Amino acid sequence: MDDGEAISVADVVLELIREKLDKVPSLPSDYSIYRVPESLVKEKPEAYIPSRVSVGPFYHGHRHLQPMEARKMRYFKKFLNRQPEATLSNYIKAVRDLEERCYQCYPDDLKIERNRFVMMMVVDGCFILELLHWDENVTTSSDGKWSNLATLDLILLENQLPIFVLEALYQVFINGRVNDSSHQVATATATATATATASVAAAADDHTIRTQLYGLICKYFVPNILRSLLRKEYIINYSSRDHIQELKPEDVDRPKHLLDFVRRFLLPPPPPKYSSEQPEETYDSQRKNKCLQFVPACARELCLGDGIIVMERGVQAALQRVNVPNVHPTVGKHLKCVPGFCKPLEELWRSGEDLDPMLVRCATELEKASVKFEKNKKVTSLLDIKFDKKKGVLTIPSIAIDDGTEIILRNLIAYEQYIDDHSYITEYADFMDGLIDTREDVELLQDNGIVVTTGDPTQVAQLFNNLLKQVRVLVRDTTLVRLEVEEHYNIRCHKWKASLMLNYFNSPWSFISLVAAIILLALTIIQAIYAVLSYHR
Incomplete structure (x- = not known):
């Protein structure tokens, strides 16, 4: 092959590669509703598929959900009747204006006719807003029960609507019309002052309505979800997240959807704001200065x-x-x-060195090294895990286990596989997976109020042991706790102390037997001493 032929072949290859690159779609900035990775679906498909109601395009029209469509439409109709001034056309126009942005929130392989897509956004969005109001005026007990069950479907990763759709629909509901602030801004170009005034007024109106909507979500939706994760007395520590409700219009890091909304309630609260004289750091950069980041x-x-x-x-x-x-x-x-x-x-x-400083030993094994377990009574996040080196006490947030717990955790973990933020819930699940190997570990944590369940401890152990199969875990916030617990475990005197307590101080009779044995030994020694002294005399 001469040089000319080589150049022509290179040009052909170059063009082929360019064609492939041109076909690669750019990732939309609003892309936030993902498909659950196939590897996770295989582990437990029923944890990711809605059982009562579909929201969004992934399960729209599925046969097993058809019986509940009539009930969803009744909720939709009730919502339309709540605000007579807001017509159905107003709601449709609000969503139509956001159509392209909505479409970009889903994977690019989404195939659905655009008019049906808009109709689905309107119906599903209004259904969710009505569901947020059900607690105010429940007409029948069956409505209340069904609403609670349907709420669990709204936490599924593949069953989400963009939060800005709910904001737009709620804005129509409050104002009785489509927000035409953009039109006001466009027509107010006569003077710069008029334009600025219209922009400020529109932003203030958006902020007020968004705050009201977020307040509804915080009041009704979030507590319903948290009941499947937390003990009742701790829900208030999580549900009072003023920093989420008070997000300003210019804040770009707003919740993406209801699943993201719930996740933010389970994260550590943000650090206090800095004064103007003190340089502000991001939350992640502050944490990076406090602890290391590890893969197990x-x-x-x-x-x-x-x-x-x-x-x-x-x-x-x-x-x-x-x-x-x-x-x-x-x-x-x-x-x-x-x-x-x-x-x-x-x-x-x-x-041959010990290379598992990031792994957590099971609870019963740690107990043999004098580690005590306590529930964290002032918890503000799932990762509020602490270890007192002097007392050997590991404090952990209490978690309630019921039928919805695994569904919630699995979908939060699946969501964290895609987002740029640190995988807080995944790290928590990894810590609990380390603590729990068998039913004995669950029973020990139950005795200390850390695990609350009426179910079989064996099933609870299996829940945590199977959560993170096919999941990559990044350990960060619990790094120092893991290292301190491991260091405590490796000190021999702690194991001797635990063995002594287990064998001789675990019951009053064991203690009495030990004291009696010591007294008998002392008397025997004294008797021997007197015998020796008498002999020498």
Whole structure:
């Protein structure tokens, strides 16, 4: 092949690659409603499929949901009758104006005729808004029961509507018409002052209505979901999230949909705002300065973030260069930072050293090392997990287990596989998976108020053991707790103390027997001493 033929072949290959690149769709900025990864669906399909009501395009028209469509339409009709000034045409126009943006929230393989898509957004959106009002005026007990059951379907990842659709429909509901602020702004171009005034007024109106809607969600929807995760007395700690309700119009990081809304209630609250004189840091950058980020050792590598891969010894100096000052001594024992690339830990695996400082031992094993368990009574997030090194007490948020718990956790974990934010719920599930191996672990945590369930402890253990199959876990917020608990476990005197307490102080009779044995031993020694002294005399 001469040079000319080689160049022509290269040009053909170049064109083929360019054609493929041109066909790659750009990811829309509003893309936020995903399909559950196939690997997770195979583990438990029923946890991701709505059983009563479909919302959005993924399960629209599915046969097993058809019997409930009539009830959904009744809710839709009731919502339309709540505000006579707001006509059906107003609601349709509000959604039609957002049609393209709505469409971009879903995967690009979505195939549905646009008019049917708009109709579905209107009906499903109004249905959800009516569901948020059901608690105010429940006509029959069956309505209340069905609403509670339908609420669980609205937490499914594939059963979501964009939150801005609910905002637009609620705006029509409050105002009795479509918000024509954009038209006002466009026609107020006579003077710059008029334009600015119209923009400010529109933003203020949007903020007020959004706050009202978010208040409804916080009052009715979120507590219904949290009841399947939290004990009743702790729900108030989560449901008073003023920072979510008071989001301003310019805040771009608003909830994407109801699942995202609930997830934000379970996260640690944001740090206090900084004064104008103090430079503001992002929440993640603050946490990065407090603790390390890791992938569990079973994933064959440990990751610090920002491209820093943790490997062997000498971690202190490397971490100081990336501004992570607080390094636990256990980390330095095993690891070293190698910037810029990722490398398997084959050498360290072959060395035989303990390479699982990120893994959590089961509760019964930790109890044998004098670790005590307590429920966190002032919890503000699922990851509010603490370890008191002096007392050996591990405090963990209490979790209630019922029929909806696994569905909620699985869909939150599936959602976290896509988003850029840290996977807080996944990390919590990983911590609990480590603590719970068998029914004995569940019973121990039950005795200490950390797990609350009326179900079979074996099934609870299986729930946590199966949650994270096929899921990549990034450990960050619980890193120091894990290291401190492991360090406590490896101190021998703690195991001796636990063994002594278990064998001799676990009941009054054991204690009395021990005291009697000590007294008998003392008397025997005294008798022997007197016998020796008498002999020498």
